[in-house]
Amino acid sequence: MSQLGLYQGNVRDALAAWDVALPASPSTFYRASLPRFGLYDSAGDAGQAALVDGVMTAVPIKCAAGDVITNVSFVTGAATSGTEANWWVALYSSASTPALLAQSADQLTADVAVNTVKTVALSAPQTITQTGYYWAAIMMHVSAGAVNSLIGTCVARPVATGERNLSVSSGSGLTTTATATLAAPAVKSFAPYVVLT
Known part of the structure; x- marks a missing residue:
């Protein structure tokens, strides 16, 4: 067995397929919850709701000490929302019970x-003080109809001891x-694609 466990290939070659999905400049700052490929629209699977009216959906994103998080972005799917009443994004800490670090302004009836x-600014930029997994949250409340679908992927609930929720x-x-x-x-079975910048 090698230093890479059971993997026998060249890791740099194996990662080449990921390279095409990265920003053109390696100096572009971003942190993402998922890779940008292999995603699908949650509208295609009624059993995997991305959002529920009036309930936050949150995903962990690894951030490094010194990162400055200003915006939270997500990608809507093909299912349109009804009449928006409130919607916002938020960033939570890496604590065992994550604490609210910042929320965006309530976007109210702004169309989704x-x-x-959709890129939404937090109330103030957040400087990450400790490397770890932070939580990006999305909430939508509608006065009529349903909430938007989102782009993301199905995820399994933790199985092995110590696995975190996705x-x-x-x-x-x-x-x-x-x-x-x-x-x-x-625990949710659908994780939206979320990017912090």
Whole structure:
């Protein structure tokens, strides 16, 4: 067995397929919850809801000490929302019970178009003080109809001891304000593609 365990190939060659999905400049700062390929629209699978009205969906994203997070971006799918009443994004800490670091302004009735990248600024840039997994959250509340679908992927709940959740829901009946913590998160089977910049 090699230093790479059971893998017998050249790691640099194996990662070449990922290279095409990266920014053209290696100095472009971003942190993503998932790779940018192999994703699908949550609207295609009724059993894997990306968002539920008035409930946050949060995904872990690894950040390094010194990163400055200003924006949270996600990609909507083909299923349009009804009448938006409130929607926002938030960033939570890497603590065992993640604490709210910052929330965006409530986007209120601003339209969330289909098949679109939505980039929303946090209330203030957040400087990461400790390398770890932080949680990016998305919440949408509609006054009529359904919430948007999102682009992402199916994920399995943890199996091996110590595995972390890859997507969770938290809160209920949310409107204008994010909860102070991601308390009592419920494991989700769909993880949206989220990017921090």
